[in-house]
Amino acid sequence: MFKTHHISTYLRKSRVSATNFNSISHCPSQILLQFSSISSLKVIWRKDRRLDEAIENDKVCNLCRRVVKEVLNEPGQVIPLRYLEKRKERLRLSVHIKTFLNKNPGLFDIYLDRIKPKSQPVPFLRVSSRLRQ
Missing domain, CATH: 1.10.10 (Arc Repressor Mutant, subunit A)
Known part of the structure; x- marks a missing residue:
């Protein structure tokens, strides 16, 4: 489906800068997928008795x-x-x-x-x- 690339390559291709980042409509969907997966990291819960x-x-x-x-x-x-x-x-x-x-x-x-x-x-x-x- 999608090839795995660094997010910087997507940003360079779509020419998204800090000033026009608010207009996300022209960004590829891969960038949005990349950002959303960062926030959903799962951490194993360990009980710390101390x-x-x-x-x-x-x-x-x-x-x-x-x-x-x-x-x-x-x-x-x-x-x-x-x-x-x-x-x-x-x-x-x-x-x-x-x-x-x-x-x-x-x-x-x-x-x-x-x-x-x-x-x-x-x-x-x-x-x-x-x-x-």
């Missing part, structure tokens, strides 16, 4: 980073635990805050404090001193 592990670790790190950033953006860099629980959806947490804190114990310090002067003490979170260093 890459998969790195992606999973990065997901956990990004989740921790979002929660720490949320606490650091608060005034005084502390937040009541129940307020953070209400922001769970915005932070895209799939677990409760207490479960998250149990899985990541070194991120935050939990202490009791009052929201209002005459109210009962409630648990507050602040970034741990180890994380600040």
Whole structure:
């Protein structure tokens, strides 16, 4: 059917330059076939376990980073635990805050404090001193 030639020979024969390349109507069909076959290269899929592990670790790190950033953006860099629980959806947490804190114990310090002067003490979170260093 078609003889195999380099694409440069087709370009020289049809005198297609960079300026008139937009008018493809006068180009031989072989050039278009050559360009279309380049984009449909097939690559064998191989599973890379180290890459998969790195992606999973990065997901956990990004989740921790979002929660720490949320606490650091608060005034005084502390937040009541129940307020953070209400922001769970915005932070895209799939677990409760207490479960998250149990899985990541070194991120935050939990202490009791009052929201209002005459109210009962409630648990507050602040970034741990180890994380600040």
